[in-house]
Amino acid sequence: MPPEAGLESTASTNLFFRIRHNKVFEWFVISIIVFSALVIGVKTYPIPPFVNNLVIILDWLITVIFLIEIVIRFLAEPVKRNFFKSGWNIFDTLIVTISLIPIDNSELAVVGRLIRIFRVLRMISIIPELRLLLNSLLKALPQLGYVMLLMFIIFYIYAAVGSTFFAQVNPTLWGDIAISMLTLFRVMTFEDWTDVMYETQVEYPFSWIFYLTFIFFTAFAFLNMVIGIVVNVLEEERQKQKDDTVEELHLEELDQLQIIRAELAELKELMQLQAKAGK
Secondary structure (H helix, E strand, C coil): CHHHHHHHHHHHHHHHHHHCHHHHHHHHHHHHHHHHHHHHHHHHCCCCHHHEEEEEHHHHHHHHHHHHHHHHHHHCCCCCCHHHCCCCHHHHHHHHHHHHCCCCCCCCCHHHHHHHHHHHHHHHHHHHHHHHHHHHHHHHHHHHHHHHHHHHHHHHHHHHHHHHHHHHCHHHHHCCHHHHHHHHHHHCCCCHHHHHHHHHHHHCHHHHHHHHHHHHHHHHHHHHHHHHHHHHHHHHHHHHHHHHHHHHHHCCCCCCCHHHHHHHHHHHHHHHHHHHHHC
């Protein structure tokens, strides 16, 4: 490759790198994502034909802007293959690419609308705080699974007790164990749970103990356990993100240093070629 081409390539990479990490560019992309969500919402209302045509034009304009943004992010990557090592980059690329397929008037029109709805999820890939929250929630799922299992055991025991004692009071709410579990979910979410309790208290005056202990175990104890697990994982992810940011900045500095060295080497080679040509 000629030295001039190498210099042009590294210069363009630096240009796109600066654009990609520019706050104005990031906020512009976020505003386009929000505007895209508003356009999707407008489509759910009965609108005049001319407004519908305007919405279609705006939708295609948004898709083109997203395509340009993906291209800039790709060109800004010093090592291009690293771009597809990120799951979010792959997700963004697929969403934008599929949005370019003209399927609005075909049998796959519903798929096209769903893809455009999912473009709102690109907000997660753009905003680091949202990525942190989502990663923390996914990391907490294994621990939350054991909490959910224990909660199911408590639900099952209380549902069996409730079905045994209260089925004759109200078969609609306590007829079998499955219906009893749905009733207990209603109690846990405090949806008119006092009406359920007062109904059983007519025949079982001390049934309030059943409801209060159940609410204590589920709505209070388990909820605090879930919050504690999520907060703990969130703190771990935040610390990990700080470490990764420091490492990424270090790697970016090394990449920039390598680019500068390459530019200097190519410039030196170009000067040598010009000197030889002058002779």
